[in-house]
Amino acid sequence: MRIGIVCPYSWDVPGGVQFHIRDLADHLIRLGHEVSVLAPADDDTPLPPYVVSAGRAVPVPYNGSVARLNFGFLSAARVRRWLHEGTFDVIHIHEPASPSLGLLACWAAQGPIVATFHTSNPRSRAMIAAYPILQPALEKISARIAVSEYARRTLVEHLGGDAVVIPNGVDVDFFARAKPESHWQGDTLGFIGRIDEPRKGLPVLMKALPKILAERPQTRLLVAGRGDEEEAVASLPEELRSRVEFLGMVSDEDKARFLRSVDVYVAPNTGGESFGIILVEAMSAGAPVLASDLDAFAQVLDQGAAGELFANEDADALATAAVRLLADPARRAELRERGSAHVRRFDWSTVGADILGVYETVTEGAASVAADERIGLRARLGLARD
Known part of the structure; x- marks a missing residue:
């Protein structure tokens, strides 16, 4: 054809x-x-x-x-x-x-x-x-x-x-067979998206970060995407800014390794999403997903069965859920298993x-x-x- x-x-x-x-x-x-x-x-x-x-x-x-x-x-x-x-x-x-x-x-x-x-x-x-x-x-x-x-x-x-x-x-196997990167492992939260596009939700995640670090000071936030990095961390206290690592634009291969490596992938998007392809990619790579409860995200995550949801634009709810997941390896393993099975339909x-x-x-x-x-x-x- x-x-x-x-x-x-x-x-x-x-x-x-x-x-x-x-x-x-x-x-x-x-x-x-x-x-x-x-x-x-x-x-x-x-x-x-x-x-x-x-x-x-x-x-x-x-x-x-x-x-x-x-x-x-x-x-x-x-x-x-x-x-x-x-x-x-x-x-x-x-x-x-x-x-x-x-x-x-x-x-x-x-x-x-x-x-x-x-x-x-x-x-x-x-x-x-x-x-x-x-x-x-x-x-x-x-x-x-x-x-x-x-x-x-x-x-x-x-x-x-x-x-x-x-x-x-999504090519599920492409993400599933990626090799983790050791530098990106260990108490890491991941975010991929355009840094300077507010609806992608990075400001919400930055607002939640001080509370997360107060509970788990060893946590790092890894951010992949284009945009003004200095502006992105401007709302953070200066002593916390070193806990955010910007990777810039990443290749498809590095994105797969990134998603295979992080402890929790966070999708704090605030609106305008009809699907949520990054959630599918994250589940394909075996990343436990924490996402805002947009209707489209809830549908992709099987209404919370394949990933956790928090109230949209609620930085405190995001922080509470992130701290809980980082402290609970058994729950993260459960989300990996459920997400990997659910994602095959995509x-x-x-x-x-x-x-x-x-x-x-x-x-x-x-x-x-x-x-x-x-x-x-x-x-x-x-x-x-x-």
């Missing part, structure tokens, strides 16, 4: 949607399918051979974050050229309602279109206001996927229609098969419609067989 995938966000700025698209493309290619991904990217960004650049993106505030998007006449021309040259059996567009390549591709594409909706935003006035503009493009979509029940709810409430829920996928062997099933359904439907149209045309021309 020839599959064209449209990524709305800049390839050179890591994020959950980009990782999902990358891993989906890799999975499909391993199965023997021909895949091309169209994505925004800066000129000097190293790209996998299957990624086609649609040009540089610009930062735009979107869903409580800053997304790097690509839109305009030049982008539209590149989308049309990519579609023409690709002759795809199916087009898979991610976030077709965002002002980026997905919407442009929806307008321009012909044939079967599958769309995945990642956004969870229960009060999006912008999405409601844009609906009359989006409607003609969205009506061309053959099948809709939502990465969680909360992304599906956002779609239903703002844009109408419905979607099948297929979660983001492996690409399952998720990829579900997505391929959607592709096959829409392509078979399109082929059936085309056959009916050919029969109708022959009849109108008097060429139908007796």
Whole structure:
């Protein structure tokens, strides 16, 4: 099958949607399918051979974050050229309602279109206001996927229609077989995310840290991600700042080793999450997970059975739970076991098969419609067989 995938966000700025698209493309290619991904990217960004650049993106505030998007006449021309040259059996567009390549591709594409909706935003006035503009493009979509029940709810409430829920996928074995790094072991809390994006929750974790260190002064917080490190620790008393170690951006391999090493992975995100891919990666690596009780996080963690939850934005609750987990190796071992078993449902062997099933359904439907149209045309021309 020839599959064209449209990524709305800049390839050179890591994020959950980009990782999902990358891993989906890799999975499909391993199965023997021909895949091309169209994505925004800066000129000097190293790209996998299957990624086609649609040009540089610009930062735009979107869903409580800053997304790097690509839109305009030049982008539209590149989308049309990519579609023409690709002759795809199916087009898979991610976030077709965002002002980026997905919407442009929806307008321009012909044939079967599958769309995945990642956004969870229960009060999006912008999405409601844009609906009359989006409607003609969205009506061309053959099948809709939502990465969680909360992304599906956002779609239903703002844009109408419905979607099948297929979660983001993870190569579980890649994380499970990573080797721990001794320097990152021993009374360590881990955090991965953009440091200067408040909704990722690092300020909440920093607020909780003094209480954690008062109970367990040997604890270290390891932080991986880009952002202003000095600003991140500015709220901490100066004598505690040495207990925070910044690792900067880490490779996929180092991320897996990081998650295999820490005693507790903390996800203090405050909102705007439709899934929580980092939780799945952490469970895959065997890290006990402590996360804010966002609806999407609770669903990924099996309502607290596969990881512990604390009240969102409550630094004291976070600190209490973290101290308890650090002091209880038996509980951490239990969470590792439960998380490792629960996470198998998110492996690409399952998720990829579900997505391929959607592709096959829409392509078979399109082929059936085309056959009916050919029969109708022959009849109108008097060429139908007796």
